[in-house]
Amino acid sequence: NAGVTQTPKFQVLKTGQSMTLQCAQDMNHEYMSWYRQDPGMGLRLIHYSVGAGITDQGEVPNGYNVSRSTTEDFPLRLLSAAPSQTSVYFCASSYDGRLNTEAFFGQGTRLTVV
């Protein structure tokens, strides 16, 4: 049971480049989310999905796109990378949206935009 798998683990991009951060879970979870973690700050929600075909914006969605074509996968696309997007990105999943449902996190993708 792999849990939540993120790839790549590290990435360096030039300003203006685009890329996709991959996230997959094998727990049949309905809810999936993307967060970014910056030094001295708590994780902030970028986008989330409550099921296949359904996505919504979080607190800091600008510059990012998501899609959810399957239950297992929830990729995060950077359209035109900017230095302000240098961060560590975490994908999380949970079985459903009940308030006490446990959330499971991937190991993160460290992105540097130069």
Added chain:
Amino acid sequence: KNQVEQSPQSLIILEGKNCTLQCNYTVSPFSNLRWYKQDTGRGPVSLTIMTFSENTKSNGRYTATLDADTKQSSLHITASQLSDSASYICVVRKNYGQNFVFGPGTRLSVLP
């Protein structure tokens, strides 16, 4: 403003000692409070989830407390081990939607 504050920012203790980490929040409306452990280079892993009616919850050597009246929580680590070296993140969930408010974390270093 919905905020979660944690103290201290960092802490160094010797192996075998106890320590307590603090979390204060202003998040409303409150649903539950979670403590996560995040090892360096890894994602957060859940330690405890406490609802409004729970005052104390334990997970091995980790004991979390919650005072919903004063909006304070603490995480007590007993008989610390080297493997306890990590960041500990306090998270408050609102009672609707995907509204999690994360604290900045306390970085704990346990030295031999």
